Amino acid sequence: MSMLQPGQRAPEFALPATPDQKVSLAEFRGKNLILIFYPADWSPVCSDELSVFNEILPMLKDYQAQILGISVDGPWCHQAFAQARKIKFPLLSDFEPKGEVARKYGSYREGEGTSERSLYVIDGEGVIRWSYLSPMGVNPGADGVLDALESLSHAEVSR
């Protein structure tokens, strides 16, 4: 399964962000969106990765960008995890059917039954502008995402 590439339309999704509330891609029209697929709540590398993205939220306002995290964990698990780590962006549950959205985004690991560690930047029209698959166990950091958002905002100014 391979990652979707820049220029492709981002597949729609609607996933639970809390036990009683869903979030869909369509809600982000007109804004830039960062999708973070990660293997599991609580695992040390994921936690560091999400913590770094959590800290850059103020920097993202300049780019009109929002973040969604996605893993196969259930919404109750996400809730406990987000509270413990003070994660301030929504974590979506790709829980039932398991990994369906991760599969659409070429980010599912069959053997493990979890998402890959991958990143997408999607523009306000729902088009993928950047994607990155990180080696398992290596936390990607936020440099690639910020570079992508920067070149997007330049492109919009010159349009």
Added chain:
Amino acid sequence: MTAGARLRLPVNEKDHMRGPKNAPIVIVEYGDYQCPHCARAFPIVEQLQKSLGDNLLFVYRHFPIAESHPDAPNAARAAEASGRQGRFWEMHSLLFENQSSLDSDSLVGYAESLDLDMKRWLLDMDSDAIEDKVEEDFKSGVRSGANGTPTFFVNGSRYDGDWSFEPFLEAVSSEIPSR
């Protein structure tokens, strides 16, 4: 790209550094005084300095993960304020050695133990200049692909390997040109 993340802000005169500027190995650490992994890395870096001597230039930059470590930004400011009086590294050691007590009163106590000019230290702690330095460090880390704490860059490339002493020493030693 994220793979092979590179240090975007070169080592410069605003940095706190130890070792000769022309050393063949330059390690830049992005760290957080309240992060337990960074406290674990602290004596390892000291061992590296001992083993590598003049072959190593070590630079420390701040990367406080404030949501998880609420005392980390203040601790970073304390190190910077001590640096204004030439005592950055002494405070740096005190902070990692006393990681469980980084509240404001403790920080004042560490500064007093270094015989600093306290009036000046307290003013510096609250100054915009020091706030900006910590923020610039953090931003340069994000733009360089720092992905948690500690993140090490060895001669400009993010080091994703094992940073326990022996593997780290072996990895960085390969940067020394053979004569």
